[in-house]
Amino acid sequence: MRRRHVRWLSGMSIALALGTASGQSAPHTPLPPIRDLEPLVVSGVQPGPGLWKVRKGEHTLWVLGTVSPLPRRMEWESREVEQVIAQSQELIEPPGVHIDADLGFFGKLALAPKAFGARKNPDGQTLQEIVPPDMYARWLVLKRKYIGNDRGVEEYRPILAAMELYQEAIEDVGLRQGGVVWPVVEKLAKRYKVPRTDTTVKVLIEDPKVALKELRSSRLEDLDCFARTLQRLESDLGTMRERANAWAVGDLESLKALPYTDQNEACLRAAAQSGVLRKRTGDIEAQVAARWLGAAETALAKNPTTFAVLPMRELTRPDGFLARLKAKGYSVEEPRQSGAPDVPAATQTP
Numbered sequence: 001m002r003r004r005h006v007r008w009l010s011g012m013s014i015a016l017a018l019g020t021a022s023g024q025s026a027p028h029t030p031l032p033p034i035r036d037l038e039p040l041v042v043s044g045v046q047p048g049p050g051l052w053k054v055r056k057g058e059h060t061l062w063v064l065g066t067v068s069p070l071p072r073r074m075e076w077e078s079r080e081v082e083q084v085i086a087q088s089q090e091l092i093e094p095p096g097v098h099i100d101a102d103l104g105f106f107g108k109l110a111l112a113p114k115a116f117g118a119r120k121n122p123d124g125q126t127l128q129e130i131v132p133p134d135m136y137a138r139w140l141v142l143k144r145k146y147i148g149n150d151r152g153v154e155e156y157r158p159i160l161a162a163m164e165l166y167q168e169a170i171e172d173v174g175l176r177q178g179g180v181v182w183p184v185v186e187k188l189a190k191r192y193k194v195p196r197t198d199t200t201v202k203v204l205i206e207d208p209k210v211a212l213k214e215l216r217s218s219r220l221e222d223l224d225c226f227a228r229t230l231q232r233l234e235s236d237l238g239t240m241r242e243r244a245n246a247w248a249v250g251d252l253e254s255l256k257a258l259p260y261t262d263q264n265e266a267c268l269r270a271a272a273q274s275g276v277l278r279k280r281t282g283d284i285e286a287q288v289a290a291r292w293l294g295a296a297e298t299a300l301a302k303n304p305t306t307f308a309v310l311p312m313r314e315l316t317r318p319d320g321f322l323a324r325l326k327a328k329g330y331s332v333e334e335p336r337q338s339g340a341p342d343v344p345a346a347t348q349t350p
Contacts, residue, residue, distance in 0.1 A: 046248035048064070048076050048081075052335060053331075053333040054300065056300040060305055061299060061308060062084045062088075062305070064078075064081060067244065069240060069244060071248055072175055073174070074180065081188070084307050085188045088305045089299075089305060090307075091194045091195070093198050093308075093309070095200070095201075095288045095292040097200065127156070131226060138230050142234070143165060158223055162222075162229035162267065169237065225267035229267070242258055243258050297325075
């Protein structure tokens with residue numbers, strides 16, 4: 001099985017039911033053997049979901065909600081999104097964090113071996129020595145299924161071992177982590193010359209050598225991340241396929257009805273709240289929320305039309321970004337379930 005290197009932390013179904021038709025077979029004709037088929041993942045050109053609307057007077061922020069992973073062989077093409085981007089005065093990019101070090105190229109190259117070592121557990125411990133026995137037994141089952149016999153991953157910190165396992169598993173079931181939505185949005189923004197607003201929180205580590213030394217000798221509170229990843233791969237791969245398919249065909253009701261257990265939040269929190277990073281960055285999660293919400297409110301104050309992309313969880317959860325805007329008095333509307341474009345006639349392009 002193909003293996004890949006885990007990136008350093010600084011980069012921080014529709015199920016197919018097989019049934020038999022009623023009736024008798026022809027005389028002397030044996031019935032075909034019953035086979036279990038893998039659940040199907042949609043492919044080809046798909047429209048995705050409709051857009052959320054956030055309004056302030058005559059100004060509208062259109063928001064596309066995304067999920068991850070998505071079908072690996074699908075191509076996303078949304079006429080509604082193109083219509084909105086063509087008439088937008090601004091594109092608000094998705095929120096995120098970028099952590100960098102105050103080093104030139106050669107400085108980063110010199111630190112690479114230390115960074116590589118920092119992905120391993122302190123004191124050379126293995127996963128078997130760190131995680132509880134019952135959890136490690138579950139890990140071994142999933143590791144053999146999706147990674148194979150590679151022993152190197154046994155030395156990784158739990159958070160990085162979990163990330164490696166998750167990536168291999170979703171690829172095995174026909175899904176992929178990214179590369180479906182954002183490249184299309186970028187291409188459309190470039191075509192229609194729409195200015196982009198970066199909402200990434202950039203953190204500069206001014207003492208990277210010291211930080212790496214601290215990280216190599218410290219533990220992360222990442223067992224919750226590890227446990228949730230195992231749980232999701234044991235019980236949620238089918239639901240992940242269903243969710244990916246529902247997003248691809250624009251089935252909002254199914255997206256909202258499907259249970260959503262996202263281990264990524266636990267993993268990101270383990271990284272962001274580590275003592276090494278937290279004392280150098282502060283509350284990253286609060287900074288990310290403030291940065292995106294500030295950009296959204298500024299855009300709603302000045303632009304007739306703005307387009308943005310957000311993770312679906314920020315559109316639907318009670319304390320998500322759109323819920324916070326609604327609490328401030330903005331009008332928030334879900335897309336129409338019919339899938340028909342909901343772009344006002346005045347903003348449509350020929």
